[in-house]
Amino acid sequence: xxxxxxxxxxIYIQIMDKIKLDIVTGKLKGGEKLTSVREMAExxxxxxxxxxxxxxxxxxxxxxxxxxxxxxxxxxxxxxxxSLKVEMSMNVIKTFIDGMTNLGFTSEEIIKAVNDYFKxxxxxxxxx
Amino acid sequence: MVIxxxxxxxxxxxxxxxxxxxxxxxxxxxxxxGLLGPNGSGKTTxxxxxxxxxxxxxxxIYIDGLVPGLNTKPxxxxxxxxxxxxxxxxxxxxxxxxxxFYDDFDVKKAKKLLEFMNLDENSKxxxxxxxxxxxxxxxxxxxxxxxxxxxxxxLGGVDPVAREKIIDxxxxxxxxxxxxxxxxxxxxxxxxxxxxxxxxxxxxxxxKGNAEELRIEKGKSIDELYREVFQDA
Amino acid sequence: MLRLLKYELRGKLVFLGGTGIILAMxxxxxxxxxxxxxxxxxxxxxxxxxxxxxxxxxxxxxIVGAITRxxxxxxxxxxxxxxxxxxxxxxxxxxxxxxxxxxIVEFSILNVxxxxxxxxxxxxxxKSDISLMFKLLAENYxxxxxxxxxxxxxxxxxxxxxxxxxxxxxxxxxxxxxxxxASFCVFIGLSILIGFTIGLxxxxxxxxxxxxxxxxxxxxxxxNIQIDTxxxxxxxxxxxxxxxxxxxxxxxxxxxxxxxRIDI
Numbered sequence: 001x002x003x004x005x006x007x008x009x010x011i012y013i014q015i016m017d018k019i020k021l022d023i024v025t026g027k028l029k030g031g032e033k034l035t036s037v038r039e040m041a042e043x044x045x046x047x048x049x050x051x052x053x054x055x056x057x058x059x060x061x062x063x064x065x066x067x068x069x070x071x072x073x074x075x076x077x078x079x080x081x082x083s084l085k086v087e088m089s090m091n092v093i094k095t096f097i098d099g100m101t102n103l104g105f106t107s108e109e110i111i112k113a114v115n116d117y118f119k120x121x122x123x124x125x126x127x128x
Numbered sequence: 129m130v131i132x133x134x135x136x137x138x139x140x141x142x143x144x145x146x147x148x149x150x151x152x153x154x155x156x157x158x159x160x161x162g163l164l165g166p167n168g169s170g171k172t173t174x175x176x177x178x179x180x181x182x183x184x185x186x187x188x189i190y191i192d193g194l195v196p197g198l199n200t201k202p203x204x205x206x207x208x209x210x211x212x213x214x215x216x217x218x219x220x221x222x223x224x225x226x227x228x229f230y231d232d233f234d235v236k237k238a239k240k241l242l243e244f245m246n247l248d249e250n251s252k253x254x255x256x257x258x259x260x261x262x263x264x265x266x267x268x269x270x271x272x273x274x275x276x277x278x279x280x281x282x283l284g285g286v287d288p289v290a291r292e293k294i295i296d297x298x299x300x301x302x303x304x305x306x307x308x309x310x311x312x313x314x315x316x317x318x319x320x321x322x323x324x325x326x327x328x329x330x331x332x333x334x335x336k337g338n339a340e341e342l343r344i345e346k347g348k349s350i351d352e353l354y355r356e357v358f359q360d361a
Numbered sequence: 362m363l364r365l366l367k368y369e370l371r372g373k374l375v376f377l378g379g380t381g382i383i384l385a386m387x388x389x390x391x392x393x394x395x396x397x398x399x400x401x402x403x404x405x406x407x408x409x410x411x412x413x414x415x416x417x418x419x420x421x422x423x424i425v426g427a428i429t430r431x432x433x434x435x436x437x438x439x440x441x442x443x444x445x446x447x448x449x450x451x452x453x454x455x456x457x458x459x460x461x462x463x464x465i466v467e468f469s470i471l472n473v474x475x476x477x478x479x480x481x482x483x484x485x486x487x488k489s490d491i492s493l494m495f496k497l498l499a500e501n502y503x504x505x506x507x508x509x510x511x512x513x514x515x516x517x518x519x520x521x522x523x524x525x526x527x528x529x530x531x532x533x534x535x536x537x538x539x540x541x542x543a544s545f546c547v548f549i550g551l552s553i554l555i556g557f558t559i560g561l562x563x564x565x566x567x568x569x570x571x572x573x574x575x576x577x578x579x580x581x582x583x584x585n586i587q588i589d590t591x592x593x594x595x596x597x598x599x600x601x602x603x604x605x606x607x608x609x610x611x612x613x614x615x616x617x618x619x620x621x622r623i624d625i
Contacts, residue, residue: 007349010340011320041299046320047160048302050340179445181625198620201447212441214372228364229446 011046012053019058023074024085030076034064130157131190132276132307133178138187140173140331147173149331150187155324157275158304162322162339163311164354170331171311172209175278178309179206192275202231205274207265209281213253219264220249226268238271245293259286266294270301277301277308283318291317319350327357365448365456370463373426377464381471384419388412388475392482412479416472423468427461427520431527436537440625450620454524454612461520507572507594514604521611522551528618535624555607559600566599 005011022028034040037055041048055072058064062080066072075081100110133155140148148170155161163171176182177189180196191200213222219242227233242249245263247256256264266282282298283291295318298308312318319325319339326336335342335357339350346353391411434440443453498505526547530540572594580589 005320007316007319007351008343008347010343012340041302045296045299047299047323048304049159049323050320053340176625181441181444183622183624198447198449201445204445206441206445208438208441210438210441212438214368214439214442216372216375225368229448 005046012050012057015044015046015051015054016057019054020063020084020088023063023081024088028074030074030078030081032074033070034072034074036071131155132157132192133161133309134188134190135174136188138174138177138189139185140170140177140182141185147331148177148184151328151331151333153326153333153336155307155309157307159323160302160308160310160321162315162319162325162350163309163328164313164315164325164350165311165328166313166358168330169328171328172280173331174328175206175280175309175311176208178276178278179204179208203275205269205272205277207269207277207279207282209284211253211261212265215254217253218249219247219251219253222253222264222268223249226271230272232273234271234273238267241267241271241297244297259290262286263290263294266297270297273306275306277306279308279310281312282310283312283314288317295321313354315351315354316349322350325350327354329358362448362452362455362459365446365452366459369430369456369460373430373460373464377423377426377468380419380422381468384415384468384471384475387415388478391415392478408479409476412476416476419468419472420465423464427464428523428527430457430461431524432541435527435531435623435625436535436540444619444623444625450616450618451612453619454616457524458517458520458612462516465516465520504594514608517608518604518611521608521615522548522555525611525615525618526551528615528623531623532618559603562599562603563597566597568598569595570598570601571595 005014019028023030034055035043037048037051040054041051044051055064059066059072062077063075063084064072065075097110100113105113131154134153136152137150138148138152139146139150151170151174153161163174165171173182177184178191178196180201189196192203194200196204217225223235223238223242226238227235239249242264245260245267247260247264247267251260253261253264262282262285266279269277269279279298282294286294291314298310299321302308310318310321322339324337325339325342327334335353337345342353343349348356391408434443446453523544526544527540529547530543534540534543
């Protein structure tokens with residue numbers, strides 16, 4: 001899987017985000033073992049030193065832990081995974097709010113628009 | 129932190145021009161350096177000095193602590209931007225040639241790479257297209273287990289599909305005991321490989337640093353940075 | 362160096378092989394003396410003359426080949442391959458020198474054979490003539506060896522002078538035509554210098570050594586063959602020593618330039 005990288009953002013950050021996303025969506029389960037640096041570099045088609053940095057940063061943030069001789073594993077700590085979810089959702093929310101504000105919506109209008117969106121889904125017979 | 133490549137105030141002057149004007153740089157073992165600049169900026173000159181084909185006019189250059197010469201040629205694998213194989217050779221002859229003269233040449237790896245690149249051993253070297261030649265040269269160069277790989281424009285004159293293969297082959301060859309210097313002006317496809325980059329213009333290094341840090345600092349991709357730096361070139 | 366030698370010879374194999382075959386075929390043509398040829402023949406010796414010219418032409422081809430062997434690596438892209446090999450200047454130069462030497466000797470022998478082939482049908486040699494020739498060869502083997510040695514020495518010096526001329530100029534310029542012209546000038550200059558030096562040495566050290574190959578001079582005349590041999594040769598000692606050292610000086614200096622000074 002060759003990610004289309006945005007060259008403006010450091011690659012290691014983009015890969016970290018992808019891994020975090022996979023953890024939150026459940027693609028990567030808590031306790032699961034990460035592939036080797038080499039293999040991941042080949043998968044993403046990037047410099048292994050970049051992946052090295054990814055692993056270092058993930059460990060620093062507590063998202064992964066290394067067991068000597070066995071490998072690197074995703075944390076099983078539900079709190080950390082939850083805060084990840086929250087952290088990532090905050091990014092999405094921020095982007096959304098920024099976009100809406102840019103269109104000229106006030107805070108109340110934004111909330112109303114969101115509610116309408118959900119109601120509209122029910123009115124159309126969709127179970128949301 | 130082992131420094132595999134180092135220059136200090138390296139200069140190369142000819143009677144009519146100065147190709148390198150006092151450049152200094154260091155490269156650690158296990159890192160890939162992108163040498164970025166337009167044609168005529170001095171990239172090839174620097175690389176030829178590393179390969180032992182040119183003598184510096186002044187300044188110092190060290191490869192694994194040694195001055196370029198008979199002692200560094202066994203540990204430097206150079207990919208030039210010209211057709212340098214003897215005209216009578218077939219691909220197979222080239223493989224045998226490299227195997228005979230370089231102790232660190234891995235024939236098995238070479239054959240695998242040839243397959244990967246879709247090259248037929250029996251083809252005459254003179255019958256190959258530019259893209260196929262580039263792939264062959266790269267095969268020969270990467271099949272050596274060298275300490276320093278010097279690739280001069282490995283993507284030049286090559287179609288996008290071949291480019292992908294070449295980048296894959298380079299990546300696959302990476303190991304922490306050796307370093308690479310890759311020169312190019314086609315930055316976009318390959319910038320994800322670089323640990324360090326240096327921008328060279330008219331014989332001078334005008335910007336150098338870690339690729340990721342430069343992305344953070346400038347908020348641009350290396351490709352965009354290149355265009356910005358060389359907009360006049 | 363032997364590996365390099367193998368590749369040097371192989372590089373010119375097709376070209377020289379073709380030349381050799383053409384040489385053989387043309388000689389055969391002359392030899393067979395066919396009717397077409399006969400129409401143009403107005404003198405008996407013309408067979409030999411043609412054969413000699415052919416041999417001469419072939420030698421020029423081989424010698425030019427020996428020159429381009431180095432010239433190509435110095436000025437064209439193949440130099441990128443040769444001069445990045447982990448081989449010393451001695452190896453590279455030695456391989457080229459040896460390859461050129463072998464090729465020139467090969468063609469010299471071929472020429473002798475073809476020339477002999479042209480002579481044989483036209484000259485009546487009796488059995489006693491042949492045994493006499495062999496006897497003389499056997500008795501004079503030292504002189505023959507001496508002559509061969511001198512020829513080989515001269516050939517090596519010639520090739521090395523050419524190579525030195527080519528390499529010494531290359532450090533200064535990349536332009537091929539200019540380089541060739543300048544190399545030619547250097548060659549001439551070098552020849553003059555060497556000749557001058559030998560002259561000086563002979564004047565300064567006029568001592569000579571006389572080599573005796575036989576204790577007699579021979580003069581034999583039979584019905585068909587006349588052979589003269591000279592029993593003794595005089596050599597100026599200083600000049601001889603110089604001539605023996607010269608190839609080493611040329612080889613070492615050219616190798617040094619190749620390994621440490623040239624820019625490709």
